Amino acid sequence: MNFVNIWGATTLIVCLAVGVASPAIAQVDHDEDREFISRLFEQALTQRQSYIWLRDLCLEIGPRLSGSSNAAKSIEWVKYISDTSGFDHVFLQDVKVPHWERGEAEQAVLTDSKGNELELSVLAIGGSIATPPGGITGQVLEVGSLQEVNRLTKEKVEGKILFYNPPFDQSNIMTGASYGANVGTRSRGAVTAAEKGAIASIIRSVTSADDDYPHTGTGSYADGVPKIPAAALGVQSADRLSEVIAKDPEATLRLTMNCQWFEDAPSHNVVAEMRGSEYPDQIIVVGGHLDSWDVGHGAHDDGAGCMHALGALKLLKELGINPKRTIRAVMFINEENGTRGGHRYAELAVENEEKHLIAIESDAGGFTPRGFGVTSSDEQRKKLEGWLPLFPRNTISYFSRGGGGVDIGPLHRATGTPMMGLSIDSQRMFDLHHSARDVFEEVHPRELELGTASLAAIIYLLDKYGL
Amino acid sequence: MNFVNIWGATTLIVCLAVGVASPAIAQVDHDEDREFISRLFEQALTQRQSYIWLRDLCLEIGPRLSGSSNAAKSIEWVKYISDTSGFDHVFLQDVKVPHWERGEAEQAVLTDSKGNELELSVLAIGGSIATPPGGITGQVLEVGSLQEVNRLTKEKVEGKILFYNPPFDQSNIMTGASYGANVGTRSRGAVTAAEKGAIASIIRSVTSADDDYPHTGTGSYADGVPKIPAAALGVQSADRLSEVIAKDPEATLRLTMNCQWFEDAPSHNVVAEMRGSEYPDQIIVVGGHLDSWDVGHGAHDDGAGCMHALGALKLLKELGINPKRTIRAVMFINEENGTRGGHRYAELAVENEEKHLIAIESDAGGFTPRGFGVTSSDEQRKKLEGWLPLFPRNTISYFSRGGGGVDIGPLHRATGTPMMGLSIDSQRMFDLHHSARDVFEEVHPRELELGTASLAAIIYLLDKYGL
Numbered sequence: 054m055n056f057v058n059i060w061g062a063t064t065l066i067v068c069l070a071v072g073v074a075s076p077a078i079a080q081v082d083h084d085e086d087r088e089f090i091s092r093l094f095e096q097a098l099t100q101r102q103s104y105i106w107l108r109d110l111c112l113e114i115g116p117r118l119s120g121s122s123n124a125a126k127s128i129e130w131v132k133y134i135s136d137t138s139g140f141d142h143v144f145l146q147d148v149k150v151p152h153w154e155r156g157e158a159e160q161a162v163l164t165d166s167k168g169n170e171l172e173l174s175v176l177a178i179g180g181s182i183a184t185p186p187g188g189i190t191g192q193v194l195e196v197g198s199l200q201e202v203n204r205l206t207k208e209k210v211e212g213k214i215l216f217y218n219p220p221f222d223q224s225n226i227m228t229g230a231s232y233g234a235n236v237g238t239r240s241r242g243a244v245t246a247a248e249k250g251a252i253a254s255i256i257r258s259v260t261s262a263d264d265d266y267p268h269t270g271t272g273s274y275a276d277g278v279p280k281i282p283a284a285a286l287g288v289q290s291a292d293r294l295s296e297v298i299a300k301d302p303e304a305t306l307r308l309t310m311n312c313q314w315f316e317d318a319p320s321h322n323v324v325a326e327m328r329g330s331e332y333p334d335q336i337i338v339v340g341g342h343l344d345s346w347d348v349g350h351g352a353h354d355d356g357a358g359c360m361h362a363l364g365a366l367k368l369l370k371e372l373g374i375n376p377k378r379t380i381r382a383v384m385f386i387n388e389e390n391g392t393r394g395g396h397r398y399a400e401l402a403v404e405n406e407e408k409h410l411i412a413i414e415s416d417a418g419g420f421t422p423r424g425f426g427v428t429s430s431d432e433q434r435k436k437l438e439g440w441l442p443l444f445p446r447n448t449i450s451y452f453s454r455g456g457g458g459v460d461i462g463p464l465h466r467a468t469g470t471p472m473m474g475l476s477i478d479s480q481r482m483f484d485l486h487h488s489a490r491d492v493f494e495e496v497h498p499r500e501l502e503l504g505t506a507s508l509a510a511i512i513y514l515l516d517k518y519g520l
Numbered sequence: 521m522n523f524v525n526i527w528g529a530t531t532l533i534v535c536l537a538v539g540v541a542s543p544a545i546a547q548v549d550h551d552e553d554r555e556f557i558s559r560l561f562e563q564a565l566t567q568r569q570s571y572i573w574l575r576d577l578c579l580e581i582g583p584r585l586s587g588s589s590n591a592a593k594s595i596e597w598v599k600y601i602s603d604t605s606g607f608d609h610v611f612l613q614d615v616k617v618p619h620w621e622r623g624e625a626e627q628a629v630l631t632d633s634k635g636n637e638l639e640l641s642v643l644a645i646g647g648s649i650a651t652p653p654g655g656i657t658g659q660v661l662e663v664g665s666l667q668e669v670n671r672l673t674k675e676k677v678e679g680k681i682l683f684y685n686p687p688f689d690q691s692n693i694m695t696g697a698s699y700g701a702n703v704g705t706r707s708r709g710a711v712t713a714a715e716k717g718a719i720a721s722i723i724r725s726v727t728s729a730d731d732d733y734p735h736t737g738t739g740s741y742a743d744g745v746p747k748i749p750a751a752a753l754g755v756q757s758a759d760r761l762s763e764v765i766a767k768d769p770e771a772t773l774r775l776t777m778n779c780q781w782f783e784d785a786p787s788h789n790v791v792a793e794m795r796g797s798e799y800p801d802q803i804i805v806v807g808g809h810l811d812s813w814d815v816g817h818g819a820h821d822d823g824a825g826c827m828h829a830l831g832a833l834k835l836l837k838e839l840g841i842n843p844k845r846t847i848r849a850v851m852f853i854n855e856e857n858g859t860r861g862g863h864r865y866a867e868l869a870v871e872n873e874e875k876h877l878i879a880i881e882s883d884a885g886g887f888t889p890r891g892f893g894v895t896s897s898d899e900q901r902k903k904l905e906g907w908l909p910l911f912p913r914n915t916i917s918y919f920s921r922g923g924g925g926v927d928i929g930p931l932h933r934a935t936g937t938p939m940m941g942l943s944i945d946s947q948r949m950f951d952l953h954h955s956a957r958d959v960f961e962e963v964h965p966r967e968l969e970l971g972t973a974s975l976a977a978i979i980y981l982l983d984k985y986g987l
Contacts, residue, residue: 095691224562226912226970261966421888421945423914445693447890447945450917478888478914478945480966499728499947503693 086517087443090510093368094445097506103364104498106134107357107419111350111493118179118347119387120152120318127343128321131359131384135325138367142328145321148397150387152318153180155347156311159284160188161255163294166303173294174265174287175255176348176488177310178239178272179390181283184253188309189214189282191252193298199237199245211250214306216298217242218257218291221483228261228479229417232486235259236270243283244275253282253308257291262484265289269346270487271390282310322394323384325366329516331377337515338381339365339413339508342388342460349491353482356493357419357501359384361475365508376516378410385460388416392459399463409470410520414458415508417477418486419501424449425511426456429471433520437473440514449507451476471520475504553984554910557977560835561912564973567838570831571965573601574824574886578817578960585646585814586854587619587785594810595788598826598851602792605834609795612788615864617854619785620647622814623778626751627655628722630761633770640761641732641754642722643815643955644777645706645739646857648750651720655776656681656749658719660765666704666712678717681773683765684709685724685758688950695728695946696884699953702726703737710750711742720749720775724758729951732756736813737954738857749777789861790851792833796983798844804982805848806832806880806975809855809927816958820949823960824886824968826851828942831972832979843983845877852927855883859926866930876937877987881925882975884944885953886968891916892978893923896938900987904940907981916974918943938987942971 097103114130117123128145135143161175191214196202198219202210217238222231238256246254258268265287274280286294297304323343329335341358345351362382369380385394402409411429427434437452444450457465457472465472478500485491564570581597584590595612602610628642658681663669665686669677684705689698705723713721725735732754741747753761764771790810796802808825812818829849836847852861869876878896894901904919911917924932924939932939945967952958 094693098690098693223565223966226561226565226914228966421947446918446920447693447943451913453913476914480888480964480970497947499690499695503947 083443086514089372089513090443091445092372093509093513094448094503094506096368096372097364097502097509098499101498101502102367103360103505104496104501106364107352107360107496107501108493110356110360111352116345116347116349116351117343119150119320119344119390120315121347124320124344124386128323128386131323131343131363135323135363138325139370140325140327140366142326144324146324146397146401148320148322148386148393149317150320150393151391152315153390154313154315156183156313160309161284161286162307163297164305164307165297165301171293171297173290174267175284175290176267176269177312178283178285179269179346180272181243181310181312182280183312184282184308184310188307189253190305190307192302193294193304193306195295195298199241202245202249205249207250210246213251214253214255214308215246215251216255216294218295221259221261223261228483231261232259232483239270239285240273243272243281244278247279247281251281255284255286255308258285258288260288260483260486260488263288266488266490268487269348282308284308284310320386322386322398325363325382327366327370327376327380329376329379333379334408335378336381336407336409337378337411337512338383338409338461339512340383340385340460341415342386342394343384344387344389346389346487348489349485350493352491352493352496353418354486354491355388355416357496357504358415360501361415361504361508364505365512368505368509369513374513378516380512380516388459392463395460396463399467402464403467409464409468411515412461412464412470412472413475413508413511414461414472415475415504416458416460417475417479418482419496419504420481421478421500422448422475422504422507423478424451424453424476425473426476427452427471427473428455428457428465433471436520443514444507444510448503475508477504550910553981556839556980557910558912559839560976560980561915561970561973563835563839564831564969564976565966568965568969569834570827570972571963571968573831574819574827574963574968575960577823577827578819583812583814583816583818584810586617586787586811586857587782588814591787591811591853595790595853598790598810602790602830605792606837607792607794607833609793611791613791613864613868615787615789615853615860616784617787617860618858619782620857621780621782623650623780627776628751628753629774630764631772631774632764632768638760638764640757641734642751642757643734643736644779645750645752646736646813647739648710648777648779649747650779651749651775651777655774656720657772657774659769660761660771660773662762662765666708669712669716672716674717677713680718681720681722681775682713682718683722683761685762688726688728690728695950698728699726699950706737706752707740710739710748711745714746714748718748722751722753722775725752725755727755727950727953727955730755733955733957735953735955736815749775751775751777787853789853789865792830792849794833794837794843794847796843796846800846801875802845803848803874803876804845804878804979805850805876805928806979807850807852807927808882809853809861810851811854811856813856813954815956816952817960819958819960819963820885821953821958822855822883824963824971825882827968828882828971828975832975835972835976836980841980845983847979847983855926859930862927863930866934869931870934876931876935878982879928879931879937879939880942880975880978881928881939882942882971883925883927884942884946885949886963886971887948888945888967889915889942889971889974890945891918891920891943892940893943894919894938894940895922895924895932900938903987910981911974911977915970942975944971
């Protein structure tokens, strides 16, 4: 019996034709760029520096909510690895950050009218007040949206626990759209509920998963509206709660949360810089945020983005780039619950009259990169699109209109600096985002490193050709 | 404290601009196509038919090597789900397939010169002969390639176990290229080793992972060359073996394998067909292969491809398409160790004078799709490229030169039918391919369904506009 599987051979043929050369750009003077970009990808995929760093960040330090001792440790650690990477200048930017702690684990216990108890999977929404000791108990009123609450009478809501239970819309190809559609229940649900007299606000976690991990994230209160406890249930718990109260409206939920607010804490952005040799005053900044929620490892959100940014600088340095412009990696603090680091960076840029060519952020996870979303003039975006043929196949395939990042938004708004965000394959992101599932083990080394190399490639081109 | 995370909002802006409308194609008459394709993706992502089917195939039936009772069950099952899906015609194509069984679990025990034993993680390479009862024992000679063996003297190899240990090249963006570079050690290693007098051939598994799961796959023997046992070690086991024999060349390996060949078994391709209303004689065929290796679930390889193909037909049917041309989903048998199903399909096509417009295969896994690899005239490929703007962003972004599939190759070669293969993000594929890790749990529902919808979309366009 003599047979040979030709899967490999077939694939090989497909794979050898890497890079889609369009006639417009396949000129001799770009061969060097194509070759260099190819080396960036090779080096990232074989060396795996971002992945090795991310492992340390996740497994040695772990989650790092603003104001926590872990956040402080992570800042110290990022400064250390930057200092020892041979960059021209590494410095901290001081900023005060909010400091909230979850405290002892939350509890949500559903008791039906026969006295049967069911424990639900729950996390406080970030920034929530605690319940009174012993918890808060009430009947549960389910709604599908903030709008629906606005249409309810106070009478119907008063004294109840309001339960936002909209399903995650799986029909969108880019899951961020579905996240965006529901995240208002988390960020504004407590205010809307309290305006109608609810005693607490709970939500179905804003997630694409169908497991029972609750997903936290930031919530808000408004002046003049009573502050009520706010929490998120795992999706399966939300389904159970919905089933039970549909049949048994007398069922009650007891919610116990031990969260606490502290004084603002001193903290820092970490900046690593390669100085420009020709135009040192033109800054290309690339960043992610170092803080994370206090569950899981903050691996995809946004350890990945920080290691993308710092890894991109290291790659350029190792491949011998002496940049014409100044290139900065910034590990911002406090994206998750305040954006203080992003605001501080913008404030200092204005104060110091810094000129930024562009600001780039990676805060969409460590999965396979697909493109960039760009907020710039059409002309600038066209210039970026002209570089598409320089990216190897199955890496960056578009520069789309609109995009940036939470941390670079303040700089963009304060100075008009163009900004863009690395667009990442989003199919898995909201399965784990802001939950205990966002751990290092969910990051694939090759996928992560493709992001690092994509950033290094675009920085290389921006440095060489401007915008 | 009033803060709102704008991650969602930012993402939302990025996400709303779906589809890159190029001026060349953004004509009124394609609006309907864009709209329909968008519905295909929505339906696939929300209904998850391919995923539900794949779960049954993996968890109710499991692995299904040609000739096994599981393979027979899976054929029956696929025929059943096809029969109950309302297609116009469902039929079997008879074909005899090779029948090889692994038998009782293999063993590989390394004994150093002090008598210390170490058990290595091992799988027989598909099609291998057994060792004698009690195993085969010999010293181990490590090489990096087939070429290296060709340069060795018989004296050096004779009586030894040859150990191919080339590392997986992580530098390629498309991992199929690295797989293709090393897979010869698996498919031809035993022949090359036996020609020099080796008593067995073992390889470092051809995988991108760094765990200790061995990866099987098909091997071959040649007429006139002694048949020797062939096996694959997990990567960590290969590293351990390499370390030990480097220090202690007197160490011996005892390999015990209980594989067995049986008579060719009767089997079938399963064909599900929607009849064309205008050009019933023009056939668009899309397929995957139903057989798998005998470890894991054959989830990505290639349960995913079968459910992609059948799911695509079902999607088109459910969205009310009455095709002009005849559309066939074929679940081929015996891709892994013989391609008998693919050859049988081609043979019957020639016999029945069938005219195929194009043949499409999905056999690169169930991860996120990226494009298509096409073997056709340049003019035909250009026509396909003209449809790129009709695919939503983050789905199909190229129709590259070269590509197809093992099962549709015989039809292409026999009739000149153009062929193409669905190109899938390959970062994770060779971590699990042909190993016990290729299980249902490694498939993400959304990623799988994007593949189904991509196939349905290209079939829709091919049916409507021809090629």
